[in-house]
Amino acid sequence: MKRKDFLLSTLPAAAILPEVINGYSVKALNENSPLVQALMRGLTLTDHVLVIIQLSGGNDGLNMVLPISDYTNYYNARTNIAIAQNKILTLAGVSGTGIHPAMTGLQSLFTDGKAKVIQAVGYPQPNFSHFRATDIWMSGSNSDQEVYNGWAGRYLNYEYPNFPTGYPNSNMPDPLAIQIGSTTTLTTQGPSVNMAMSITNPTSFYNLVTGVVDPVPNTKAGKELKFIRTINQQTQKYATSIKNAANAVTQQSTYPSNNSLADQLKIVARLVKGGLKTRIYMTSFGGFDTHSVQVTNGDTSIGAHATLLGRVSDAIKAFQDDLKYLGVEDRVIGMTYSEFGRRIKSNSSTGTDHGSAAPMFLFGSKIVPGMLGTNPTIPTVATVNDNVPMQYDFRSIYSSIMQNWFCLDKTVVDGLFPPNINNQLQNLPIVKPGSCTNTTPPSGNIDKVIWNSPAPYSKNTTIYFKTQGGHTLLQIFDTLGRLITTLIEKDYAGPVSDQIQFNAERLPTGIYYARLQNGINQTVWPMLKVRE
Numbered sequence: 001m002k003r004k005d006f007l008l009s010t011l012p013a014a015a016i017l018p019e020v021i022n023g024y025s026v027k028a029l030n031e032n033s034p035l036v037q038a039l040m041r042g043l044t045l046t047d048h049v050l051v052i053i054q055l056s057g058g059n060d061g062l063n064m065v066l067p068i069s070d071y072t073n074y075y076n077a078r079t080n081i082a083i084a085q086n087k088i089l090t091l092a093g094v095s096g097t098g099i100h101p102a103m104t105g106l107q108s109l110f111t112d113g114k115a116k117v118i119q120a121v122g123y124p125q126p127n128f129s130h131f132r133a134t135d136i137w138m139s140g141s142n143s144d145q146e147v148y149n150g151w152a153g154r155y156l157n158y159e160y161p162n163f164p165t166g167y168p169n170s171n172m173p174d175p176l177a178i179q180i181g182s183t184t185t186l187t188t189q190g191p192s193v194n195m196a197m198s199i200t201n202p203t204s205f206y207n208l209v210t211g212v213v214d215p216v217p218n219t220k221a222g223k224e225l226k227f228i229r230t231i232n233q234q235t236q237k238y239a240t241s242i243k244n245a246a247n248a249v250t251q252q253s254t255y256p257s258n259n260s261l262a263d264q265l266k267i268v269a270r271l272v273k274g275g276l277k278t279r280i281y282m283t284s285f286g287g288f289d290t291h292s293v294q295v296t297n298g299d300t301s302i303g304a305h306a307t308l309l310g311r312v313s314d315a316i317k318a319f320q321d322d323l324k325y326l327g328v329e330d331r332v333i334g335m336t337y338s339e340f341g342r343r344i345k346s347n348s349s350t351g352t353d354h355g356s357a358a359p360m361f362l363f364g365s366k367i368v369p370g371m372l373g374t375n376p377t378i379p380t381v382a383t384v385n386d387n388v389p390m391q392y393d394f395r396s397i398y399s400s401i402m403q404n405w406f407c408l409d410k411t412v413v414d415g416l417f418p419p420n421i422n423n424q425l426q427n428l429p430i431v432k433p434g435s436c437t438n439t440t441p442p443s444g445n446i447d448k449v450i451w452n453s454p455a456p457y458s459k460n461t462t463i464y465f466k467t468q469g470g471h472t473l474l475q476i477f478d479t480l481g482r483l484i485t486t487l488i489e490k491d492y493a494g495p496v497s498d499q500i501q502f503n504a505e506r507l508p509t510g511i512y513y514a515r516l517q518n519g520i521n522q523t524v525w526p527m528l529k530v531r532e
Contacts, residue, residue: 036497048314048405048435049272051281051319051334052187055312057288058130059338061358064103064234064309064387065117066377069096077382081295091117093370101301102310104423105317106361108466110370114362116298117432119373121397122357124392126340130289133339138186140395142418144359147292147480150187150399152177152280152477154416155408156195156512157525163195165523172277179282180264187282191481196282197238202263202316208239209246240415245274253322255315261285262315273326279406288338312336317364324365333364333431335397335404345382347417356387360397366405366432385414396426403427407436411456412532415510416479447521452502456528459505463487463527465516473517476502479510487514504529 047214066088067074075082088098092109097117099106108117125143136143140151149157156176157163166176177188188196199205206212243399249270254263264283271278287308295303308314316334323329339360357376376388394415402408402416404427417425465474474488484507487500504512505531509528514525 001419010149010416016481017206030095045332046279046407048407049281049332049371050401051265051268051283053312053331053334054185054282054284054285055288055308055338056134056284057290057337057338058133058340058342058353058354059295059308059358060286060290060305060342061338062342062344062376063294063305064100065119065359066098066100067096067378068098070375072200072379073378073382077344077386078352078377078379080348080350081346081352083300087301091338091371097371097375100306100309102306103311103313103317105315106363107313109320109363110363111318113369114365114367115361116367116369117371117372118360118362118392118397118428119429120357120376121360121392121394122340122388123393124390126341126356126387126390128354128356130339135186136187137337137339137394140417141397141480142421145418145480146187147371149191149479149481150185150189151395151416153186153188153190153195154400154511156188157190157192157513157524158359158412158416160195161492162525163190163521164193165521168238168241174276175278176247178268178271178278178279180267181260181282182282183294184281186269187269191477191479192515192522196220196280199267202260205246205267209243211463215388234312242271243513245271245276248274252501253318253325255318255322256311259311259315260323261311265319266313266322269326269328270330272323272330272332275312277446285315286444290342290351290423291347291353292351294351295345298348305476316361329365333362333401335363335401336361337394340386343384344376344378344386344388344477347384357390361393362430366435368429368432372430392426392428393421393424395421396428397430400430402429405435411509411529412511415528418480419508419510448525450514450525452514452525452527456530458506458530460501460503460531461527462499462501463514463525464497464499465509466497467492467495467516467518468521471517471520473515474500475514475515477513479513484512502527 019216043497064085066083068085068088071085081102087101089101089103089107091096091107106115123136123143127136138150139147141147147164161178173199179185179196181201188194190191195521216289252266252270254267261283268281290305293303294305320329323332340356341350342355346352379386399413399417402413403410450463452461452463454461469492471491472488475486476484478484487502509529512527512529514527516523
């Protein structure tokens with residue numbers, strides 16, 4: 001059975017990164033402040049978009065971003081795959097560092113001041129398993145932690161704690177995160193549900209827009225499948241908004257053919273221009289596990305890895321050009337990442353083995369251009385065990401985007417990551433200053449079944465809730481999904497409003513979730529603890 005039907009293969013959609021308390025300290029505001037209400041409600045008005053490109057397989061960053069100033073040590077470490085120095089592309093505003101000759105598209109973005117490279121991004125105690133390393137990057141956890149939700153999912157749940165109940169609505173009628181290219185990932189997994197919607201492939205997107213579905217076999221099972229698809233399409237809440245956004249755009253710039261990443265990014269540009277309020281788009285492009293035949297014998301500038309890098313570069317360039325053509329480039333930034341890099345020394349199969357830190361590209365008109373960091377230190381005589389040493393923790397990239405692009409207060413950002421790394425996260429100069437100005441929080445009231453006061457709080461807070469009667473459960477979880485305490489578990493005779501105090505004096509600052517379960521319904525409410 002082909003699984004190309006868009007609606008049949010999607011999960012519920014949801015939101016992403018919040019608006020800010022611009023210029024104010026969280027603890028200086030009380031619960032009646034419209035800014036705090038906006039923050040806790042998550043109904044912010046920013047139209048900023050983040051596009052994430054996952055380079056699956058573990059990209060060889062040392063052959064992607066090349067150390068011209070240390071070329072001799074680089075060449076000696078990987079003579080059978082080293083890119084010839086005279087073929088390395090130079091970067092505007094960057095000295096001593098270049099990129100792979102296949103990446104002419106990205107080179108032009110550096111020239112236009114719309115691209116940045118961050119050197120040697122990783123984390124302490126790196127893991128070299130594809131699956132485990134991917135989980136670490138997607139969850140934002142430490143390497144010795146098992147975390148079952150994603151960094152963006154935790155944010156989404158903070159922004160829209162009752163999702164999917166009550167969505168879509170007038171404030172957020174659209175999917176809040178969209179994954180293109182595969183099933184939804186851990187990145188957007190919230191504490192209880194995945195906060196993203198999946199488009200399995202570009203074909204499914206265009207089938208949705210045009211109303212075309214894959215043919216089914218003329219059998220009893222085929223007729224049943226057709227019926228299921230019809231019902232699914234009728235009940236899919238977000239189909240109309242996606243179709244309207246897509247149909248609002250009738251012309252785009254030219255994208256390269258035979259390039260699956262370009263196909264995905266073309267959809268993203270169309271939906272952004274079409275008016276979707278979706279804030280995060282995830283795309284993926286695989287094939288980077290280059291243990292062997294990474295280059296072509298006789299010319300190391302071509303081969304499997306060069307083809308991959310060329311397609312990534314061409315796709316990003318076409319996407320940025322399209323955003324400019326559509327008049328929305330100031331709303332969008334993008335970033336690339338891979339679950340790990342490769343070893344400094346190449347292997348005897350003209351390839352590279354699993355390594356640790358690797359460079360990331362960021363792109364967009366609002367990105368501070370150039371390079372962050374320095375060329376990796378390469379030993380004079382490299383061994384098979386030598387890795388690129390980490391310069392920047394990947395979670396500092398995430399937190400900097402949250403603060404400076406999605407305008408989230410640092411106190412809240414700290415609560416989305418493991419407590420023992422909060423003081424280590426850097427606010428990096430990757431987004432142009434002023435990107436979070438001129439944002440206005442919404443006004444109005446919402447019908448809440450659970451809330452807390454004071455909010456934010458420093459020691460204790462009172463949790464107010466409404467139950468319809470029957471079995472009622474009130475629990476507190478941290479951002480890692482761990483149960484902190486059960487405050488209430490009892491039966492109520494009928495509908496009633498009640499309250500209970502939550503003593504958080506001994507807990508670290510950050511976000512905690514109050515989960516109210518009443519019969520078949522459950523509601524999650526975020527509570528922000530700040531320092532006195």
